[in-house]
Amino acid sequence: MKKILLLFVLCVSFTVSAQEEDEDMTNLNWLTDLDEAKKEALASEKPILLYFTGSDWCAPCKMLKKDFFNTEAFEEKAEKFVLVMIDMPRRTDVISEEQLKKNEKVVSKYNASGGYPNLVALNDKLNVIGELSGYTFLRETDRHFAFVDAVLENY
Template sequence: MKKIFLIAFFLVGAFVAQAQELKWHTDVKEAIAISNKENKPMLLFFTGSDWCGWCIRLQNEVLKTAEFSKWASQNVVLVELDYPRRTPQTPELKNQNNELQQAFGIQGFPTIYFTSAESKDGKVNFKGLGHTGYVAGGPTAWLAVAEGIVHPKKS
């Protein structure tokens, strides 16, 4: 009887953990304020959500997993910068995303930049920590790369 109870408890716990959705910001100014307040870098996810196969694969294999969710909630502020072909966006959102694509020199998707930022005199200054994209091997392999960027070992 105890085994059945424990199994049921863990299954319910797994479903509850998956139900806790991460907050992906689309307003960079809001994300910068949160990043500075929480003293966490931002993870900027440059994606073509409705057409980019590698972006969709990264989402499914890493960004929608419990491992990523746990790591992200403790380490970064999430920002999605989307460049869809079929999904409508406001002109303001398109302009913001295009400006950031140019500022970071994004050539392809998916690209993930880790950065901190500060606003001075109405201008935003980004301090890039590093970047990555799709990494084969699921969440463990991807998180190893991300962890090396966000918390580099001091030599």
Template sequence: MGSKYLCICLFLVTLLSFGQNSKSDTFWVYNLEEAKEISKKENKNIVLYFGGSDWCRPCMMLQEDFFDDYKFTTYKKAFVFLYVDIPRNRNLLTAEQKEENYKLLEAYNKKKTFPLVSILNTKGKVLEELSGYSSLRDPKYHFELLEKYN
């Protein structure tokens, strides 16, 4: 009987942990109009990130080395972060989100390079962009890009 309660407690603790981890990702916005609205209201530039969550190995490495790096947390309040995922698995996005993401792909990533990090002003104009990510796994240039517009 005691091990049954222990399993239930461990399960609840695990659920709470996952809930807290998902809250750490709440800095992402998934709609350009919402990002521009927040950007104007808070007078912040937008970081537009194109990734392929289920197929793009450089995107996965950039996620680990840049977006998940402790240094990145210092920039979370300085920008509005817009994430555009272009997965191969069509079930990962709702129909509405897929439509939004492909519109943004056509407008802001005509060469379809992944990963792509762009800095936009409050009106959605591209100020600068950085495409690709090296297998050397050095996010130095990505941090320099954020620092330049911070």
């Protein structure tokens, strides 16, 4: 009985730590609906930053999340964007089937090459104004900061 109880406690603690890991980007206002993002971009006169991720399978996506998106430096720049996360998980319990269908439409239009992670900047008319794909195991975010800076300078 003690072994079963210990096993249960371990499972619960791992689940809690996994949930805490997923909540890292909660300081940022990530939308999941491109139509909503377009309305917000029109109202705020900000560019849209699409982030294509495979949250439960893409190792570079997980590293980019930690090294780039979860930094104070990005958080400051994020205020000048309408942020949209397009997640394409392999597990069926990560997002709803309805959300997955919406995401597939956005992927087919703005990430047809299928690269993950992928950043795509759009104007308020949903035209592409920049794109940056990939993240290496060297974990250097210079390209990503240069990309968001260039989008902001040219918008």
